[in-house]
Amino acid sequence: MPLELVTVPCLKDNYAYLVHDAETGETALIDAPEAGAIAAVLEDKGWTLSHVLLTHHHWDHIDGLTDLLKDHPAKVIGAKIDAHRLPPLDRAVVEGDTLIIGSEAIQVIDVSGHTIGHIAFYFPESKLAFTADSLMALGCGRLFEGTPDQMFDSLSKLATLPADTMICSGHEYTQSNGKFALTIDPDNPALISRMRQVQTAREQGEATVPSMLSEELATNPFLRCNDPGIKASVGMIDAQPSAVFAEIRKRKDNF
Template sequence: MPLEIVTIPCLSDNYAYLVNGPDGVAIIDAPEAAPIIAALDERGWTPGVIMLTHHHADHTQAVAELRDKYGCMVMGPEAEKDKLPPLDMAMPDGMTGGTGDGEMLVIAVPGHTLGHVAFYYPKGNAVFTADSLMALGCGRVFEGTYDMMYDSLSKLAALPPETVVYSGHEYTQANGRFAITIEPDNAALISRIKDIDAARSRNQPTVPSLLSLELETNPFLRAGEPSVSRHLQMEGADPAEVFAEIRTRKDNF
């Protein structure tokens, strides 16, 4: 049974997801109950589990209401269990579960928070990255270090290029305005920005995105490209140092 994935806009710019597969329905992150309940009702689905990527309130604040309504399990990263709503299962890095296209791997991606995880479905060609890898960007480094975030993004960049990236926010248009300052001559980026602007003019989401497109256009995945280091006048620098410079510029953009 192939995965059926539903993107749910929540709050002002968050996304939650429903994943319907051979093992039932999962909610990934819980920013706001009403739109998640509406999406479930529309399809006649009942969730069996809520899976949390990290502890920030805009990804967890609807857990209590959803758990009360559906009686579903709540799972989240073991490294953040003391900061999350009460968990029925704490998930360590490398944990696997599920069957068929629903087989899932927990990948530790610290940086935005120290215990942030991504959920990778290798047979379903999907990865849920929340505030680690984002469309044309990456999350702000609040708790970790730039080196930590660079290592996390490198893990995600090594996934198969056909992987679909489901990230946590509708930040893509703003990310594009920054990305073009890093690679003003990147034809793929220029084209993508036009597509993003057209989609947002129609109030359409720009998430999810293909990892192959992120590899071509996302400046935070391109710190090892000679064209990027040249533009930043950092030729010969370690890619992790280039990443830190890009992230610092974004923080001040």
């Protein structure tokens, strides 16, 4: 059976995620922005935390971990290359490693770009990908450490996952990402329709993540860098997709 997923709003606009295996009782947390919100869900559900999966070292993804572990001890897993700036790890992983959560085998994917050593966790049976600040709803993370080519390669990996994969990203940035996307892809009916839905959801105080990968492939300009309309929009008809990505990312940085 697929694992049960709970999206946990944290801080101002962050998300953590809990996945629970009812058969084994194991529960994994993906990122720990703040302890209180996560602990409240664990207590409400009666779940025992067994694993914490960290995507990258930024404070708003790890600062809640120390307080959380005081009452909810668990095995902490993160990227080997990032171990020197993550909380103490029980297991350091690299791309291609497999984790076992409950009865499911989890794949580790290097998605460097936003940071070097950023990783994503893919749960193939449950059709979940925890991408944090790499692939985001209608966008991608700012390149604080990596290059455009690195981020393009990372997003290209994620784009090859099954289209019915749920993309569990780390922030409620969808509305602002979508406003930018419309400047790049203004005539895309799928994007226009999605933005109407996003606006309604936000007006009602609802989360806009997770999102389906199929939605991202149809509407996220950072995954559509080979689309002739987008190439024309940025004046790069004959350019390679990686170069188009770099131009779109530069425009987003200045949006």
